[in-house]
Amino acid sequence: MFDVLIKNANLPDGREGIDIAISGGRIAAVGPGIAAEAGETIDATGRLVTPPFVDPHFHMDATLSLGLPRMNVSGTLLEGIALWGELRPTLTREALVERALRYCDLAVSQGLLAIRSHVDTSDPKLVTAEALIEVREAVAPYIDLQLVAFPQDGYYRAEGGVDALNRALDMGLDIVGGIPHFERTMADGAASVAALCRIAAERGLPVDMHCDETDDPMSRHIETLAAETVRFGLKGRVAGSHLTSMHSMDNYYVSKLIPLMAEAEINVIPNPLINIMLQGRHDTYPKRRGMTRVRELMEAGLNVSFGHDCVMDPWYSMGSGDMLEVGHMAIHVAQMAGIEDKRKIFDALTVNSAKTMGLQGYGLEKGCNADLVILQARDPLEALRLKANRLLVMRRGNAIARAAPRVSTLDLAGRPKTVDAADYAPLRPGRG
């Protein structure tokens, strides 16, 4: 007797007609035709069942602050930075917690059950860290939230930045952040990378830096980050977020850089929505896309996972907690339109990001946590195309969000009465 039995599921790896049995919050069996009693039986009707979406790069202290203290009228990065500067001194713990919890509600409805959030440590009051630690605890039953100590104004550049970051780690933030391209000089940037990797090694923590988020091909802090990762024995525990300068680098240099990154087992986190919005702003035409080299990094064996980065904050007025929207943009910007390409993009929103975050018990194999999402789509390709509706979101075997199937009714003479966008499969020869 199982707690829950999900029948007739399609899995991301292409298997169809699979049953998933759940007991005690874990997956007890996966396979075709499981015949057993269950407290609840759910017919997935040939829809895609996936492990939850995972966002490895977000800013939960800024999210949903759009409009405070005013709108970003120009939509530029510079006005966004100015806005955050105006907002930050007015932040209260209560308001930060409330906005973060509201975002987590949205995330759950989107099947997004693990998030790594950067937390700005530039204001020495550290009200951001206090608030997000409270949120981490509050959402633990339904979201795995990791917190990065992020010196937004520069580890060395901001007055008191060194002390504030270390105090934030003392308070219990999980990961060492950085922003080397924003330090005053290339040398300061490289020194910050070394210092922050040393802190991570001494404290036994992972590293996740905003790294080379610029179009300057000479912004090469990822090289230093990879080298310091090897030097401090941090292989596999370090992430490079953005890495947009790699888009503009010389190909010869990149041919030397990528193997070093692979040796250091760097986790690569592009943020397609933000990167296509904010990069190339100094170009006229041709205008660079600015996203890092996703295909080449994947082909070299690096773990690539995509982040949402921002939702309705001073830098980005859009976004909805939908990782499929992130993947949809990634397909376009990276021009990864092949069938296998799209499967890899779907993995970059799920299993790859789970690896970046070091999540335990993630997946749909026997013994994993019974965390999953049923989508209104047959397979990962359709899910990405439609940014598919989340019909059911499950955490440890309990349904924590449900949505009715999205179906429109039509009133057209001689045409069908209803339209389900997830009912438009590619045509197959001989089957119409």
Ligand SMILES: [Zn+2]
């Ligand atoms: Zn970011």
